[in-house]
Amino acid sequence: MGVLISSCSDDLSVQDDATPEAVVKAQASTNLEIPSTGHFDLESSGLVKDFDLKLQLSEVVEPSECGPTPFNEVANYYNDLLIDGFIAAWDGNPDAIGIILEDYFAINQIAAAYEGKNTDYFGEDGEYTNYVKNRVRSLEKFWDMADLIEVNGQHTETLEDLDFIRYIYENYSTATPEDIDYILEIAETFNTNSDQIPENPFFASDGFATFDRTIVVGDGIVTFLEDTGLDPKVVWSSILAHEWGHQIQFLNFGVWDYPVPAFINTPESTRMTELEADFITGYYLTHKRGATYNWKRVEDFLTAFFNIGDCGFDSSGHHGTPAQRLAAAKAGFNLANNTKKKGQILSQEDVHDAFISKLDLIIDGTIY
Numbered sequence: 001m002g003v004l005i006s007s008c009s010d011d012l013s014v015q016d017d018a019t020p021e022a023v024v025k026a027q028a029s030t031n032l033e034i035p036s037t038g039h040f041d042l043e044s045s046g047l048v049k050d051f052d053l054k055l056q057l058s059e060v061v062e063p064s065e066c067g068p069t070p071f072n073e074v075a076n077y078y079n080d081l082l083i084d085g086f087i088a089a090w091d092g093n094p095d096a097i098g099i100i101l102e103d104y105f106a107i108n109q110i111a112a113a114y115e116g117k118n119t120d121y122f123g124e125d126g127e128y129t130n131y132v133k134n135r136v137r138s139l140e141k142f143w144d145m146a147d148l149i150e151v152n153g154q155h156t157e158t159l160e161d162l163d164f165i166r167y168i169y170e171n172y173s174t175a176t177p178e179d180i181d182y183i184l185e186i187a188e189t190f191n192t193n194s195d196q197i198p199e200n201p202f203f204a205s206d207g208f209a210t211f212d213r214t215i216v217v218g219d220g221i222v223t224f225l226e227d228t229g230l231d232p233k234v235v236w237s238s239i240l241a242h243e244w245g246h247q248i249q250f251l252n253f254g255v256w257d258y259p260v261p262a263f264i265n266t267p268e269s270t271r272m273t274e275l276e277a278d279f280i281t282g283y284y285l286t287h288k289r290g291a292t293y294n295w296k297r298v299e300d301f302l303t304a305f306f307n308i309g310d311c312g313f314d315s316s317g318h319h320g321t322p323a324q325r326l327a328a329a330k331a332g333f334n335l336a337n338n339t340k341k342k343g344q345i346l347s348q349e350d351v352h353d354a355f356i357s358k359l360d361l362i363i364d365g366t367i368y
């Protein structure tokens with residue numbers, strides 16, 4: 001499948017006195033079909049990806065089924081900054097697209113999930129490290145899961161380290177030493193000449209849980225949500241609570257009963273496990289011994305959170321509609337709120353059973 005690349009700004013229109021290089025760049029940026037040339041083939045079966053922000057490389061993309069939301073506005077803003085920043089530093093060499101706009105994302109995913117590179121701090125300057133560590137301790141205690149789950153940060157700073165980039169190509173791709181020298185020249189050029197590469201938050205926007213007990217949350221996804229006006233601490237807590245829900249599912253995989261099999265990568269299966277993670281999130285965030293947020297706060301946050309485009313109802317990664325996801329979280333809140341003894345924390349199994357008993361209502365959206 002080809003990729004159309006285009007700038008969203010008009011300042012690259014070709015002038016009569018334009019240099020040949022400017023002409024090439026302008027032509028390429030308006031309508032050039034370029035095959036995908038990424039060097040990594042990432043295994044995606046071992047993890048549940050919650051944020052899969054796709055760069056829109058072209059103005060000629062199909063209109064979003066999700067419609068305009070504050071999140072989409074922020075994402076479009078950073079998207080355009082990145083694409084314009086790429087084009088401004090570009091000499092027209094098509095190979096650069098696969099390296100900067102594809103490989104960089106894969107490299108930072110590998111860094112956070114498998115290499116432990118810069119994973120021990122949260123926020124660009126570690127400003128959320130203490131907060132995240134406390135939240136993780138709270139989740140461990142609440143769900144009785146001490147020292148089971150590793151929570152890793154992800155940062156654009158990682159991609160400034162050219163030696164590390166070289167190491168990743170050497171160990172995770174089939175590129176030859178000559179290829180790698182060539183790739184590194186391109187990487188160095190963009191890292192030096194563009195203030196968006198790799199600084200743009202898109203490059204650290206992962207959020208996922210792996211079956212081998214790791215959670216990754218990138219600074220970028222928090223930046224996007226914070227820029228829509230949300231409290232970053234609530235953002236961290238909610239994403240961690242949701243990813244923790246997936247880890248609980250993984251731990252109980254094969255033991256828990258579901259109406260359709262879990263993690264078989266069909267729309268119905270994915271929607272079910274995602275809605276359960278949202279149910280678990282609603283339960284923990286509002287529980288008196290969990291994050292102790294009131295429902296209104298959680299509702300406001302999740303309404304924005306669930307706006308993160310997932311309108312591909314037929315896609316195997318479908319998370320449920322925003323209304324279904326909010327209904328799942330509300331049902332989790334109801335469970336925490338209606339338990340007779342407020343301080344009681346239900347077992348993972350009991351929370352799962354409660355979710356399954358409400359699943360049809362959640363899907364119908366009749367929880368409210």
Ligand SMILES: [Zn+2]
Pocket residue numbers: 048049050242246274277
């Ligand atoms: Zn999820």
